[in-house]
Amino acid sequence: MSTPRRTRDAGLVLAGCAVLLGAWQWWSVGRPAVLVPSPYETGLALRRLADEGLLLTEIGRTLGRTALSSALALLIGVVWGLASGWSGPADGLGRPLRAVLLGVPPIIPVVMGMVWWGSGAGVPVFVATLVSVPVVAVGIAEAVRSLDSDLMEMATTFRVGTRQRLRHLVLPALSAPLLASVALVGTTSLRTTVMAELLAAHDGVGARIAEARTNLATDEVFAWAAxxxxxxxxxxxxVVGPLRSRARRWQSVPADTPTDAGLSPNVLERTIR
Known part of the structure; x- marks a missing residue:
């Protein structure tokens, strides 16, 4: 991306932030802080939380749960997606469970987790993992089905090894949907973890939001949201941006005729050699 374009994009982002802050300030004028705290009042609350040592501690706990649930969701979802993409029977067997997980509101796993384990750190991890797994599985399965069958057949004909086939044919085709899943799972897990903490945890950002709500400290609610x-x-x-750039470089191969999966016969030719 050229420097003028970066400068223009950065200017647009800053302008958008200024518009949001201006709208927030306008909305808070004439209203009590218990209903709509101003950006300044929210900033004071944020500073107070930092001075009390709560900010980094609670963010660290929430991020730790988010990272754990994201890793579990990616591990389970990728294995499930590969099985569904490669095997019709496996896809048929897993489809009802996938439909249930995609359709159930996140509040239901929160309630069931509280029934099974009570309030604690395990419930947010369980809920965030459960919500994210089917999303990863669907994306990976669709990517597997979109692999160029002609190239895979050529690889089999020329007896290309499994390791080379995975490295040069399968992984480049799966890199984009996998990284899209990483981005989606990361943000989804963070939001779900905070929601589950609000209802079923004693610490973390969500638990602090629940405490601030109980105390009618709306400025702290806004601060934690920010x-x-x-x-x-x-x-x-x-994290996600650099990984996405890496995937684009991985997928950019010299090609006479690109295929639907982003691969080309030239890749296979180099692999065979």
């Missing part, structure tokens, strides 16, 4: 959004954007910028 922190959650900032963390999600930071993860997107520092």
């Amino acid at each position: 922190v959650t959004v900032a963390v999600a954007l930071l993860v997107e910028h520092l």
